[in-house]
Amino acid sequence: MDAGRDGGTDAREAALRQAYGHALDWLASLSGRRVPARASVEEIVRALGAELPAGPSTPADVVDLLATACEPGLTAFPSGRFYGFVVGGTEPAALAADWLVSAWDQNCVMRAVSPSYAAAEDIAGAWLLDLLGLPGDSAVGFTTGATMANFTCLAAGRDAVLRRAGVNVARDGLAGGPGVRVLAGRDRHMAIDLALRYLGLGEPELVPADDQGRIDPVALRRALAAGGHRPTIVVLQAGDIHSGAFDPFAETIRAARDADAWVHVDGAFGLWAAASPAYAHLTAGCAEADSWATDAHKTLNVPYDCGLAVVRDPFALRAAMGLRGDYLIQDAQGDPVDKVPELSRRGRAFTVWAALRSLGRSGVADLVERLCRHARAFAAGIAGIEGASVLNDVVFTQVCAAFGDDERTGRVLARVLDDGTAWISGSTWHGRRVMRISVSNWSTTDEDVTRALDAIRRACASA
Template sequence: MEDLSRLFRLAAEHAADYRRSLRDRPVGVPVDRTALAEGFGGPLPAGPTAPKRVLADLLAAAGPGLVASAGPRYFGFVVGGALPAATAADILAAGWDQLATNAVTSPAAVAAEAAAGVWLKDLLGIPSAASVGFVTGCQAANTVGLAAARQHVLADAGWDVERRGLPGAPPIRVIAGEERHATIDRSLRLLGLGADVVEPVAAGPNGAIDLGCLRDVLRAKPTGPTIVCLQAGNVNTGACDQLREACDLARRHGAWVHVDGAFGLWAAASPDTRPLVDGLDLADSWACDGHKWLNLPYDSAFAFCARPEAHAAAMSYSAAYLVGSGGASAGADLTAESSRRARGFAVWAGLRELGRDGVAALVDRCCALARRFAEGLAAAGFDVANEVVLNQVLVGFGDDARTERVVAAVQADGTCWAGGTTWRGRRLMRISVSNATTTEEDVDRSVAAITRLAA
């Protein structure tokens, strides 16, 4: 084998050089997709290629297609960068090449997840007895939470869904806000309930669930197996449902409450924004991303469950050959993946780097920068369409066609990157401030570029 130290060091140096370049490089640039495909294409070589040559070829092929989404002026899709310590831990995790199935396949990986899980629950105000599954993203976290919900509400109705499946099972009601994230519907499809099962609840002026409508929907049918999906952080506006009141309503009907908090759950980490998610501890399950606002590497997210027995019943399995299965639930027992990468190392490192005060400061700073964005664009004469309560800003530039042109121009310009969305029947620019390295200067520079391009 080639000298691994030299090869790994070369890869790490290239990665560090790339990260150092992010503040100055264009955020998004037009890509020749044909040339990019050709760079990766061609026939598979018949013989082996030296690892150093493979690395050089990868750098050459990928370079033209990289997006500076880890940088300070990328404001699309609620994407954060990756903290230095978390990135370094991920490099180690790749080198250690651990199988994080259980405490037999990697005691260290499971121990890191256990410790980081305690820290996460403490930061977010989730009950300490809750179980934590380390999953790939909020799609997986929502699926795990809703699988636990399905297991529990049907067990209460006398039906073992894990053994008997859904045919013949009592029907499950799923109640969710009309502005829920699309991953909720996809999870329901994956779980065999189907997207049509959702009974939608109207949203208020800024996108949070309407409590009066929730009360009416709950009362509309006889009580039976019921799941209520709430939201911390509307994907467009950042608005958070009134969790305490909504959980109380759901409890009166014996419902399981699942909270999709992909990015908004991090409001709980700051004293300034914690009131927005008051009552989150009353829910039964929660989904939250780490690679968004916590600025961890992809792919990192968390499925929390206040009923660990339902969580494990929905996800775990045992097999005679699988040494370590059947004991205390951990690792793969709490996720849908058996062969799992050890993502807990990066989570532990990122939390250790920031500490409690650092996480709060990150949340507060992003919220302040979002308000700065809104104020700057409003002062330039543009329409800020939402109440900026967290890190999300929606901006209109006149009619839909003009807004589309401005969004496209901003993405092609390279100073910053923001996406487009449709909210309340309007096309809008959607700005998400989530990166730990974003500064006031980055926001002002971006506001100036957007204003210039809109003109």
């Protein structure tokens, strides 16, 4: 069926208007709706229809079916009452920019092909380096998330330390070269292990950490000395996933430098502490590392997906990620394609530019400080519940709590989810079942925190 240009344009406009209406309805529902989804996968499959239709459907009708069928199965991640994972909401300017990204449909690979995207990436990258206190001549790549940002940075580090040992990984691969040691704290995030697996580096050697997850600098120095002169990468973290704690960067990076190791910082949500005068001390010394990974779709609150890979040496990043093709129109100064694994990719920098332009320097600082204030309010509220205990030093946006033994903590968690007022999930930390609260959403209010705490109190009373 050929609808023709006019018919196709009309159908597109009708579908977009339908999507706009459903999007506004969804956003308007967030303040009052239950946070957990109300329907199961099987129920959504039945509502969507599992059989592929024999013929075409009107685009507006397809959008309407998708929105109405899926609405009961949506979790209110953008709600100010979702605390289950480190999940940001979507800041208004970034959300609107993301709609434009889809409409513009740019393949953001080369400067010559999409100069507007390249300009937005250049500006947003420079702003990020400034806000995060990182070296201004570093390269910034826009990835799908922190997992691929860690992968990208560690690939640059792997190739760099092997290059110092006389191995050209791009030409010869890893076979026959000296093994790369990777040292990481005991409480590193699992994304580090995954990235190392992708890179063929195996499991990291684990260094002891303290009760908040901070790597022990004395133990790190001993581990570095025990490795001789093997090519080495040290992985540090800005923001432990349970406690929110930050590694002691000055001491650990000094030890790594003495061993000629590459230093990478996994700062998925915590690296943004550097943007706040009140919390920048947590990242003191961090800027002396070689690479840093963070997410924009966490603390900065841009739409999924958007991670950031930052590498001090642009050559090292380009050597690891760059490629050449006869049909590509590549710029001598480098292209977006030279900084991340994907060739085809979405215009993520547009949304980051929009969020930063909307918030400004003071707005980013206020966002970070507001999230931290809500975390402290959660900790104070839970500490006042009989039988409850806050297990971590609440230094950033994470709170871990227990409500007696593991069985009772599990019952409290289940009752909170059944209540539906908030989404707060559990974890196991230091062998103990815990409630883990991550405050990450720009739209969370004092009232949201109060409502969530009331739900926790109700759960405790019935557990």
